[in-house]
Amino acid sequence: MIIDSLMTRARQSIAKRKHYNRLVAEIDSFTARDLADMRADRSEMLYQIHKQIYG
Template identity: 55%
Template sequence: MIFSNVITTARDRIAKRRRYNALVAEIESLSPRDLADFNGNRSEMLYHAYREIYG
C-alpha cells in the first residue's frame, strides 16, 4: 500500500513537471512581437503557468 502511494505520487509529480515544462517552452518560444500583439508579459505568464500546475 505504501509503495503504491509512493509510485502514484512520483507519477503525479512527473506529469506535473512535464506539463509545466511544456508551458514554459511554449511561453519562451513567443517572440516579443507575439507578446506585444496581445499585451502579454512573459514573467507574468510564467508565474501563472506555475500557479496553474502547482497551485
Template identity: 55%
Template sequence: MIFDTLFKDARAHLAKRKRYNQLVSEINSLSDRDLADMNGSRAEMLYNVRREIFG
C-alpha cells in the same frame, strides 16, 4: 501499499512537471512581438503557469 502511494505521487508529480516544462517552452518560444500583440508579459505568464500547475 505505501509504495503504491509513493509511486502514484511520483507519477503525478512527473506528469505535472512535464506539462509545466511544455508550457514554459511554449511561452519562451514567443517573440517579443507576439507578446506585444497579445498584450502579454512573459514573466506574468510564467508565474500563472507555475501557480496553476503546482498550486
C-alpha cells in the same frame, strides 16, 4: 500500499513537471512581437502557469 502511494505521487509529480516544462517552452518560443500583440508579459505568464500547476 505505501509503495503504491509513493509511486502514484511520483507519477503525478512527473506528469506535472512535464506539463509545466511544455508550457514554459511554448511561452519561451514567443517573440517580443508576439507578446506585444497579445498584450502579455512573459514573466506574468510564467508565474500564472506555475501557480495553476503547482498551486
